Amino acid sequence: MKALVLSVLLLFSCNAFAAVGCDLNDPDRDVKRFFPSSTGYKTDYLSISKEGGAPLLKEVEAVLGDSFQGTYETIDVPYTVYTVFEGKEISGYIHGINQKGKFGGLQVFLIFTPEGGVRNFYYQKLTSKFAKDLRSEEFANQFKGLALSDFSDYDPKTGEGGSEKVKAVKFPSSDDSTDFLATLRAVKKNMILMDIFVFQRRNEK
Amino acid sequence: MSTLIEADNLEKIYRRGNEDVNALNGISFRIEKGEIVTIVGPSGSGKTTLVNILGCLDNPTRGKLTLDGEAIFKDGLELTESELTEIRRKYFGYIFQKFFLIPTLTVRENILLPSVFQKRFKANDKYLQDVLELLGIEKRGDFLPKEISGGELQRVAIARALINNPKILIADEPTGNLDSKRSEEIKELLLELNKINGLSIILVTHNPELAKIGSKTLTILDGKLSRQG
């Protein structure tokens, strides 16, 4: 009891802002949901600071076409990559990132094929005036089949560029596209990070 | 001359182991004011015991001692340390074979030490200067004891004994640690003090030369006064 009380007291003094990651709410359930025939998964915690530091951050920002912003998008944000197995074979990956939206946070998850293509898209969490439209199946389906190469000349600041497939992704409601643009930025960033953390590295091996 | 000290049948018995030792065995004599009295005798004869009782450093076992008409020791009554101190303050200055100067105090401070404990004799600077000059150590005032010679050390000890203007100077082997030249100087000094200040001096010595300065010599043998003259 004493220890408990004091540890609570102690916690009062930990004030620093720590970078926040983005995990699956219920990994066992969520993995099974997207990979019904999976036999297991492994969890890796990766960050830009650990994988390559400031030079890597620059690289990511260059590819993204935007710089990291705000209190929560920092070099030391931990990213959780779930590698899903069926037997010994990798059947895919799940990776989510936090993205600042206009009214709140967006947790944008992508489910990848072993080759790096997008198999599925969903918001684990979303605060937006347009939440109802954004979380619709139609909206999510537009991301299926996209690859990083589709975003190579996509500018997340303006929403210009991108392959035809990217251009085809439409925001169902139109008044305020801030959260839509934020979502596309999150998708591109998610893919860049996965490319660095998983796909490039796998090719190097 | 009037009587300064009157000793009547002084006895001192020490207890040594299971035995009583009669250090003084009924000694009687008188000392007049302004006299130099030397006490001589072989070692262990009782002369230091006698001088300690005369100097009120110790109580006699029996007998009477009168100082300047004041009865100090009466039969059987032992004085406390504080009472003895009061009497010492009033009458005596002491010098010993060893100088017992405090090494961390300067010559001047050593000399003034008695006045630290006796507020009524507040030695003024002039008096101190006079004493320093009288003893020929006026240039040594700011020196530490380790910085001056043996003869000078004893002069400092004498100055310290004189600073409170005592009636009687008790000197127990004052030249015991000095060579003959320095001894001669001390001898001259004691004579001068006696002559100029009329200071009564009781001198215990083995030194026959020094013993000569006494106007009276008390020879002690086995705790008794064997000769007086």
Added chain:
Amino acid sequence: MNIMQVAGKNLRRRKVRTAFTIIGIALSSWVLVTLLGFNKGYEASLNKDIDDMGFQIVLTAKGCPYEAATLMLKGGTGLRYMEEDVVKSVYEAGEVDEVTPMLMHAEFDPNKGENGGTTVYLGIDPATYPHMKPYNQFAQGDWFKSGEKEKEVVLGYEAAELEQREAGDTFLIGEDEYLVTGVLKRSGTQDDGMIFLPLSTAQSVFDKSGKITMLGIKLDKDADIPAFEEELYKLPDVQVVSMAQVKNTIMSLVTSAKVIVMSIVVIAFAIAMFGVLNTVLMSVFERYQEIGILKSMGAMPFDIFKMVLFETTILCGIGGIIGVSFAILISGASEFAIRYFIPFAPTGGLIQISTNLAVISVAAIIAIGLLGGIYPALRAAAIRPLSAIRSEE
């Protein structure tokens, strides 16, 4: 020249020994003052932490979940309400320092992500809540800018993280946009996940006007918490959630820490005292003859007693002042060390050395030194000039 000066000069005779004695006393006083400072600081810090816990008692309607976690488990349901005028009744129960009404509200939004999500809101009184929870510090911004009825929110640390909100951002409650005025630092409490808004705003937006779910009660410092709780139970349909146990635990910790610290203090005192006793006694023995001569010169036993005690006073005074200054100088480092070695240290200054404490410590060291000096001084005072002079023959 006086006896004190003679005593001072006596100490210069054996400089090394005097120095070591002073160092010993200084170390003891350092330990002493640091521990006493720690005792004071530790208690003050813990008291502050208790104070920072804000209210010691939370009053809720009977059966109402009072923790956000419970509320979430219940899917945001089960809240029960009290009328706002319960505040008056609580004040009448006496010994109340301050109260703060709160309205907790949980809202499930099916569009909040794939499976929807529950958000817990806490309507608070901007006039009382902030200073009753003084540990709530801001990472960004501040409490509501315009007070009552405004569409402003303050986010707990984790809530802000989750919503990626910073001060100045917009936040959505239902369809309404709110201004984020501040983001709290992590507090390790349920406040971290909370979204705060002004009570009156909460009452109107959640349609609960005149209702509250909880009343935080802070009692006077010396209030009898259990007795007060009994009083509260007389109110109809309320339950009392008390932090008294936490406070009692902390207080018993303080008491045991005090016992340990005071035992070490006693040891430090004993070391100082015997150190002084030893040094002074040695120097008295060394000066046996000299003291005898001083007595032959007219020094009374009490003069010698005083002289020796002066020496002790000087030793302890210098040692004490050095030790206390040292303690003050390195209290930062000592605190760091204590924090390093003690697993659970409260926040705030752990070592508090006030001028008062410094003066008292020096006085205590001198007093304890004098106690140690009494025996040698008595021995010195009892030296008989005759035996002292004889001892050289």
